[in-house]
Amino acid sequence: MKKKIPAKMIKRGIDSYPGGICFFSLDGRVILVNEKMNRLMLELTGHTLLNASGIWDELASLSDKNSVKKLEQSWLPKEPGSGDARVRQMFFRISDGSVWRFERRVLDADTMQLEAAEITEFYRLSEELYENTLRLREMQKRQEDLLDSIVEVNLSREILAAKMQIHDELGHCLLATTRAAAEGSLAENTGTLRENWRNTIRDFSNIPTVRTEPGVSLQSELIQVAELIGCKVTFIGEQPTQRKALQLLYAAIREGLTNAVRHADATELTVKISPNGQRYHIKISDNGSLPVSKIIEGNGLGTLRQQLEQEGASLEELCDGGVILLVEIPMDCDGPQKGGRV
Amino acid sequence: MTQVLVVEDSRITRDAIERQIARSGEYTLYVSIENAANAEIACLRGCVDLILMDVCTAEEESGLKAAAKIKQYNPKIKIIIMTSMPEHSFIQKAKACGCDGFWYKEFGSDSLIEVCDRVMAGEQVYPQDTPIIRIGCSDSHEFTSREFDIIRELAQGRKYEEIAADLDIKPNTVKYHIKNILQKTGCLNTLQLVAEVVEKRLVLPKY
Numbered sequence: 001m002k003k004k005i006p007a008k009m010i011k012r013g014i015d016s017y018p019g020g021i022c023f024f025s026l027d028g029r030v031i032l033v034n035e036k037m038n039r040l041m042l043e044l045t046g047h048t049l050l051n052a053s054g055i056w057d058e059l060a061s062l063s064d065k066n067s068v069k070k071l072e073q074s075w076l077p078k079e080p081g082s083g084d085a086r087v088r089q090m091f092f093r094i095s096d097g098s099v100w101r102f103e104r105r106v107l108d109a110d111t112m113q114l115e116a117a118e119i120t121e122f123y124r125l126s127e128e129l130y131e132n133t134l135r136l137r138e139m140q141k142r143q144e145d146l147l148d149s150i151v152e153v154n155l156s157r158e159i160l161a162a163k164m165q166i167h168d169e170l171g172h173c174l175l176a177t178t179r180a181a182a183e184g185s186l187a188e189n190t191g192t193l194r195e196n197w198r199n200t201i202r203d204f205s206n207i208p209t210v211r212t213e214p215g216v217s218l219q220s221e222l223i224q225v226a227e228l229i230g231c232k233v234t235f236i237g238e239q240p241t242q243r244k245a246l247q248l249l250y251a252a253i254r255e256g257l258t259n260a261v262r263h264a265d266a267t268e269l270t271v272k273i274s275p276n277g278q279r280y281h282i283k284i285s286d287n288g289s290l291p292v293s294k295i296i297e298g299n300g301l302g303t304l305r306q307q308l309e310q311e312g313a314s315l316e317e318l319c320d321g322g323v324i325l326l327v328e329i330p331m332d333c334d335g336p337q338k339g340g341r342v
Numbered sequence: 343m344t345q346v347l348v349v350e351d352s353r354i355t356r357d358a359i360e361r362q363i364a365r366s367g368e369y370t371l372y373v374s375i376e377n378a379a380n381a382e383i384a385c386l387r388g389c390v391d392l393i394l395m396d397v398c399t400a401e402e403e404s405g406l407k408a409a410a411k412i413k414q415y416n417p418k419i420k421i422i423i424m425t426s427m428p429e430h431s432f433i434q435k436a437k438a439c440g441c442d443g444f445w446y447k448e449f450g451s452d453s454l455i456e457v458c459d460r461v462m463a464g465e466q467v468y469p470q471d472t473p474i475i476r477i478g479c480s481d482s483h484e485f486t487s488r489e490f491d492i493i494r495e496l497a498q499g500r501k502y503e504e505i506a507a508d509l510d511i512k513p514n515t516v517k518y519h520i521k522n523i524l525q526k527t528g529c530l531n532t533l534q535l536v537a538e539v540v541e542k543r544l545v546l547p548k549y
Contacts, residue, residue: 139533139537140499142537143497143499143536157426161448162354162358163354218377221375221380222380224375225373225375225380225383225384226383228373228384229383229386229387230387247401250379251379254380254382254383257383258383258386261383262415299411299414
């Protein structure tokens with residue numbers, strides 16, 4: 001059974017809607033508008049809603065007045081679908097302090113809808129959420145810095161503890177010497193006292209005051225250890241200056257050296273580095289005595305490959321009698337890591 | 343004589359260890375290095391009998407990871423892990439790597455040479471427990487191992503959903519554990535908790 005609803009009833013119905021609502025045709029002609037929308041438009045533009053297309057442009061170009069402020073923060077609570085070209089949204093704070101979201105939406109081929117919804121509490125919570133996110137981000141950054149520096153802090157603690165111990169030993173020596181002098185037993189305790197002073201002074205002179213440069217210590221220690229096991233490492237070309245690239249280079253050299261000595265009894269390892277464009281080309285070869293026809297990638301090479309690829313570098317193995325490792329490392333791999341979680 | 347490889351990046355600690363080795367009469371220093379990643383190379387010619395391995399070494403190389411690699415190819419080499427960090431998981435990790443002993447530089451009463459002697463005699467020498475560290479209103483031994491897992495995940499910046507996926511539990515279970523940890527410690531939020539456990543070196547996710 002069809003029942004015709006009088007226009008008055010429809011109007012009364014939409015007037016009781018707490019937000020503003022307006023239906024209009026594509027040329028902007030108003031079909032139906034409620035009281036709330038007219039009151040909002042009156043406050044924002046100084047007149048009621050006459051042409052909906054015109055009023056949207058008017059809202060878009062509205063400059064801040066004493067009582068009305070257009071809101072454009074990035075964190076504004078946008079409704080899902082706001083990225084859709086058929087949906088447009090704008091936000092305003094009006095004279096009573098309330099915040100309103102205006103949304104224009106295409107309903108069908110002939111009709112559009114303009115809706116105003118009060119989002120004051122939503123806006124306040126969004127602002128709070130945004131501020132908390134910023135604060136959390138800052139705290140997370142501080143936490144990461146703390147994690148990075150904790151080992152360094154610990155090293156300093158160890159050095160401080162050792163210095164305190166030497167301070168105590170120095171005090172002990174002084175006390176023992178003073179006491180021996182006061183008691184007149186200096187001559188008979190000379191040997192013991194001399195030994196104590198010698199040990200303390202030796203400890204004292206061992207306290208490090210200069211830290212070695214990472215690149216220098218990386219190279220010198222590796223060469224020293226390689227020579228200890230009877231393998232000479234020769235570098236040809238200039239080494240990377242970036243810390244991350246250096247770490248990757250030395251990880252590859254270690255793997256090459258380990259395999260060359262363990263499997264081919266090598267006594268020489270040659271590392272040739274040639275920068276090319278944005279990458280370092282590295283060739284690691286050895287003088288291993290055992291011929292190799294095939295490489296089965298085990299844990300060592302597999303882990304190295306993974307480590308290199310995580311940083312945008314690559315690894316290739318060549319079997320040419322001996323084994324040659326070809327490594328490519330990007331020059332900018334000190335930047336943010338690519339993919340994966342840190 | 344037992345040939346010892348020392349892996350320690352603090353020069354002053356290394357000197358102290360070298361002096362103890364020299365005085366012992368039983369041990370002789372093979373070489374001292376700063377970077378754990380070079381330890382495997384030093385062992386290649388089979389000259390090393392015992393390694394004294396620090397956990398956090400130069401260039402952020404982990405002594406535990408190096409120990410695991412060495413044990414894979416040289417199971418006969420004895421390894422003693424040394425650390426001044428009270429990190430909860432280090433003992434478990436050292437055991438999992440097949441290390442033979444564990445020595446706290448700043449805690450405990452056993453001397454390093456005593457631990458070396460026992461390890462060389464074939465004993466597995468591990469401390470009874472990690473040092474007890476105060477976190478907020480709670481002692482570290484009051485945390486369950488699952489709670490430690492959660493703290494470790496939080497320290498790596500993981501979100502609740504990621505923690506749940508990593509530990510194969512439900513997000514609500516993660517929330518339940520976090521609530522319990524915060525209640526125990528009196529920390530106001532997880533960031534305060536993480537800052538405290540990391541500052542007191544109870545959790546060091548990198549190693």
